Structure formats: C-alpha cells, structure tokens
Amino acid sequence: MERTSPPTGRRAASLLLGLVAIAGCGGGEAAGRMKEAAPAVPVLKDGLVELPPGYAERAGIGIAPARYEDVTPLVHVTGVLEFDALRLAAVGSRIAGRVAEVEVIEGSKVEAGQVLGTIVSAELGTAQADIAAVEARVLAAQRDVARKRSLLAEGITSQRELDLAISAAAIAEAQLRAARQRVTALAGSRGSKALGVAELRSPIAGDVVGVHVSRGQAVVPSHTAFMIADPRTLWVRLAVFEGELLHVQVGDPVELSPTTGSAETFAGVVEFVSVALDPMTRSAEVRVVVDNLAGKLRAGQTVQANIRPASAQRRAVVVPRQAVLQIDGTPTVFVAQTERSFESRQVALGVGDFERVEIQQGLAADEQVVVSGVFALKSELYR
Missing domain, CATH: 1.10.287 (Helix Hairpins)
Known part of the structure; x- marks a missing residue:
C-alpha cells in the first residue's frame, strides 16, 4: 500500500496562506455588507443639524409656525376648600344652664330661626x-x-x-x-x-356641620353648641408667590379641579388679594369664592386652582410648550431652515399657560419650529 508523506514546511505555509486569503475575502464582503446596511444618522454641519432622508419620519419630528396671538399667563396653585365665613354661624348659649333637648344631628338641614336645642337656666x-x-x-x-x-x-x-x-x-x-x-x-x-327655658335657634339656613352638646350637659356662655354652614359657596385660600402676584387682581376668573384626578372643573373668582407678603414664604393670600350650588365640593377638599389674570393678557409670539427645551439651563428651540436642516436657537420666555408660552426674544412670527420629536434632535446634537 502506498503511503502519503506528510506535507513539508513549504507546503504547509502555502496551505495556511491560502486559507487566510479565503477568510480575508469572505470578511471583506461581510464588512462591505455591514457598511451598506448601517443607517444614516444626523450630522452637525455649520451650526445646523442635517437630517438624512427618512429620518424625520422615523423620529416623529413635526414642525409648526410660531403664532402671533393673544396669550394669558396661568398661575397654578394648590389650596384647600373651606366654608364661606360669611355663611358660617356658631350657635351657643348666652347663659349658664343645662341642655334639656337637642333637636338636630350633624348633617341636618335647617332653616333660619329653627330651634336646634333648648337649655334650662x-x-x-x-x-x-x-x-x-x-x-x-x-x-x-x-x-x-x-x-x-x-x-x-x-x-x-x-x-x-x-x-x-x-x-x-x-x-x-x-x-x-x-x-x-x-x-x-x-x-x-x-x-x-x-319659664327658665332658652331656645337655641339657627341664625341662617344651611347644614348642621357640628353638634357639640348632648342632653343633660352643663354649658356656659363661652361654649359653642352648634355650627351651621351654608355650603352653596365655598372659599379657597391660595398662597401665590411674589413673582406671580403682580398680575392677579380681584375679579380674575379661576378654574378649579379636585386633586383626586377627576376631570370635572369648577368656576371661581378672585375676591381678595392680600396687601402684605409673608416674609418667610414670600407669598400672599389670594381668596377665591367658588360656586357650589351643585353640592359636589366639600370643605377640607384639596383642589388645584388655575388663575387667569385678565390684566396680563397680551398679543405676542407664542409656540407650544413642548417646542421649548432647556439646554445648559437656557430655553432653546429648533428652527427649521430647510426640510432636513434645523438650527438650535436660544430664546427668552415670557408668560404662558399649560399649552403655549410667549417668546419674547429670539424668534419671529411664522418661523417654523420643531414641535414634536425635539428630544430626538437634542440627542443627536449632543451625541
């Protein structure tokens, strides 16, 4: 039987070079395919963010013109509802004595002049x-x-x-x-x-919100026996900071909504603005009267109040709030120069509400700004 001799050193080297060449050819083709498959990305050129074709659609980038229109600032504050002090009555005995009868319980509805209880003296x-x-x-x-x-x-x-x-x-x-x-x-x-019997009567019509006596109890003139409240109107006291207080005036409309997440809103109006600031919080009290004829609000309930100061309403260049980004602590918008190139521009903000904000400097009316996908542009700008 003929034996095959092992390859010599020269033959082994030639074989190894051939295998490397084959592998190199295959790797080059794979690298070429990867290079062709790599997606194009935005680039920063001459201060503009240049987008490759199709990138705006993939990133959800949308533009809209800056508008010159009326804008009213919105003062957003959280407060707690309470009874209207002008519709609240504390009923007590004018003399020392002992309670003979209690005619109502907490939650009872009473009319003006109705007997709440009697005292023997x-x-x-x-x-x-x-x-x-x-x-x-x-x-x-x-x-x-x-x-x-x-x-x-x-x-x-x-x-x-x-x-x-x-x-x-x-x-x-x-x-x-x-x-x-x-x-x-x-x-x-x-x-x-x-003889010797005093009747405690309600001075107003409303609801009994407190009963602090019981039959046989001894009372003195300083003791409050009943609390009566008319809940058809309520108050909410708001602490408005010094910077926002400038525009708030008596008569400004207020929109209130419960903090429980309910979508229902209630109308109120500013009745009082304090003339003094709290030196600790640098805020002042703003009292709002809320219509509660439907009886859906309760004293002690937490609400969010949106005050719209009518005196501060003016016409200005405005953009949607989502169009403005904070970059290095400075308000910034992306202004469209062409369909696929955008300029990062610093602006000065003015008053605004939840949806819109005034641009005091840095942007003219009808200039096209990015209103959606702004974070995608920011991330590419600072890649």
Whole structure:
C-alpha cells in the first residue's frame, strides 16, 4: 500500500496562506455588507443639524409656525376648600344652664330661626319672673295716674300729686323695658314661653356641620353648641408667590379641579388679594369664592386652582410648550431652515399657560419650529 508523506514546511505555509486569503475575502464582503446596511444618522454641519432622508419620519419630528396671538399667563396653585365665613354661624348659649333637648344631628338641614336645642337656666327663670313683677307695678302706677287725673278734675287732689303719680308710672315702665331687655339678652329675641327655658335657634339656613352638646350637659356662655354652614359657596385660600402676584387682581376668573384626578372643573373668582407678603414664604393670600350650588365640593377638599389674570393678557409670539427645551439651563428651540436642516436657537420666555408660552426674544412670527420629536434632535446634537 502506498503511503502519503506528510506535507513539508513549504507546503504547509502555502496551505495556511491560502486559507487566510479565503477568510480575508469572505470578511471583506461581510464588512462591505455591514457598511451598506448601517443607517444614516444626523450630522452637525455649520451650526445646523442635517437630517438624512427618512429620518424625520422615523423620529416623529413635526414642525409648526410660531403664532402671533393673544396669550394669558396661568398661575397654578394648590389650596384647600373651606366654608364661606360669611355663611358660617356658631350657635351657643348666652347663659349658664343645662341642655334639656337637642333637636338636630350633624348633617341636618335647617332653616333660619329653627330651634336646634333648648337649655334650662335658673338665671333666665329669675329674669322672666322679674318681668311679671314689674308689669304688675306698671299696671298699678298707670291706674294711680288715671285716678289722680280724675281727682284733680274734681278738685280733690293737687297737680303735684298727679305729677308724682306720672313720674312713678314712667319709672315703672322704664324698669319693665330693662327687665325685658335683660331677658332678651339672656334668651334671645324669640325666647321660649316656658319659664327658665332658652331656645337655641339657627341664625341662617344651611347644614348642621357640628353638634357639640348632648342632653343633660352643663354649658356656659363661652361654649359653642352648634355650627351651621351654608355650603352653596365655598372659599379657597391660595398662597401665590411674589413673582406671580403682580398680575392677579380681584375679579380674575379661576378654574378649579379636585386633586383626586377627576376631570370635572369648577368656576371661581378672585375676591381678595392680600396687601402684605409673608416674609418667610414670600407669598400672599389670594381668596377665591367658588360656586357650589351643585353640592359636589366639600370643605377640607384639596383642589388645584388655575388663575387667569385678565390684566396680563397680551398679543405676542407664542409656540407650544413642548417646542421649548432647556439646554445648559437656557430655553432653546429648533428652527427649521430647510426640510432636513434645523438650527438650535436660544430664546427668552415670557408668560404662558399649560399649552403655549410667549417668546419674547429670539424668534419671529411664522418661523417654523420643531414641535414634536425635539428630544430626538437634542440627542443627536449632543451625541
């Protein structure tokens, strides 16, 4: 059998070179294919971002013209609803006594003048009894005056006696007025007919939002027994910072929405703007009155308030807010020079709302700016 001799060193070297050449040819073709498949990317040229064909569509880049139109600043603040202080009443006893009856519970709806509860008081009973005694003295004095007039006409008594009787009657009548006034001060103008019983009545129509007494409880004049509120209007006190307070005025419209995520909004109006700033927070109170006839809002509820200062409304060059980027701490927009080239331009911002912002410097009306895909351009600019 013929044996095959192993390759010599020269033959092995030739074989190795051939394999390398073959591998090199294959690698070059693969590299060429990879180079052809590599996508084109934006480049920065002469201060402009140049986009390759089709890149704007892939990156979702959209442009729109800057508009010259009316813009109103928006002051966004969070606050808490509370009862209107002008529609809130605290009802308590004017005298010391003991609670006899409680006629309402928390949540009851009451009318003005409705009895909320009754209090038994010895002091009131004494004052009411004094009225009866003084009334008797007044009646006796008036009869004495009539009798003296008759006797004077018959010449039996003197004018001095009649004058003394008239004076005594006047003193008795003054004492009666004082006694009645004392009872009114103790029990109110519509006191109970029962001796020593004071009725606590609601001064306004509304809802009972607090009951702080129970039957048999001892009370004193400083104790608040009931709280009544009319929830048809509410207040919200807002802390507006010094820089935004300049434009806010009484009468400005306010849009409020609950912080719970509800899409429903409610209308309000600025009723008061404080004349003093809080030295710690550099803010001032702005009080807003909210219409709550539908009863959908509650005191204590947190709301977001958007104040639109009418006095600051003006015409200006505006762009959508999403068109403005912060680059190195400076507001910047991308301005279209051609369909595929964009200039990065610094601008000065003015007032605005959630959707639009005023461009005070750096952009003219009708210039085309990038309004979508701006982050894609920024990332390519600072690749």
